[in-house]
Structure formats: C-alpha cells, structure tokens
Amino acid sequence: MSEQRPGDSTRVLLRSFGVMVTTYEERMAQLLEQAGRGDLAPEEALQLASSALALSARLTRRLREMTEHVLATEAQYLSELQERLAQRFPSVRVEPEE
Numbered sequence: 001m002s003e004q005r006p007g008d009s010t011r012v013l014l015r016s017f018g019v020m021v022t023t024y025e026e027r028m029a030q031l032l033e034q035a036g037r038g039d040l041a042p043e044e045a046l047q048l049a050s051s052a053l054a055l056s057a058r059l060t061r062r063l064r065e066m067t068e069h070v071l072a073t074e075a076q077y078l079s080e081l082q083e084r085l086a087q088r089f090p091s092v093r094v095e096p097e098e
Contacts, residue, residue, distance in 0.1 A: 009069075010069065010070075010073065013065075013066060013069055014066070016062075017062055017063070017066050020058070020059060020062050021059065024055055024056075024058075024059045027051075027055055028052065028055060031048050031051055031052050031055075034048055035048050
C-alpha cells in the first residue's frame with residue numbers, strides 16, 4: 001500500500017469541490033433556461049426556486065467544508081513550524097498575532 005503524501009487529501013477535496021461547482025453551474029443554467037419559458041406555471045416556478053435553493057445550500061456546505069479544511073491545514077503547519085523554530089531557537093519567541 002502506498003504512503004499518503006502531504007496534500008493528497010486536499011487534492012481529492014479540491015477535485016471533488018471543483019466537480020460540484022461545475023455541476024452547480026450546469027444545473028443552474030438549466031434552471032435559468034426553464035425559468036425563461038413563456039408557459040411556466042406558478043407551481044413549476046416554485047419547484048425551480050426550491051431546486052435552486054437546494055443546490056445553493058449543498059454548494060455552501062461544501063464550500064464551508066473546504067474552508068474549514070484549508071484553515072485547519074494552515075493552523076497545523078503554522079503550529080508545527082512555530083514548535084520547531086522554538087526548539088531550534090529557544091531564546092527567540094514569536095507569538096502569533098491575533
């Protein structure tokens with residue numbers, strides 16, 4: 001079994017997120033096209049709006065997951081860097097700004 005390299009999980013998440021964004025764009029384009037029909041009934045308009053909201057909610061959830069992953073990765077690496085530098089140069093203390 002191969003060893004996982006740094007960034008592998010990020011690549012998978014980004015690829016998956018990219019697919020989701022393009023799927024969102026395609027589906028929203030379809031909904032916009034349907035909304036432009038002259039014979040659109042009120043019930044159909046409500047269904048289109050409901051579909052758009054559901055798509056946007058899923059996209060927002062995935063964006064939040066991506067953002068949380070990126071921020072957690074950043075915090076992990078910066079913490080590790082701070083620890084290593086503190087071990088190497090104990091007299092120099094660099095505290096992160098808040």
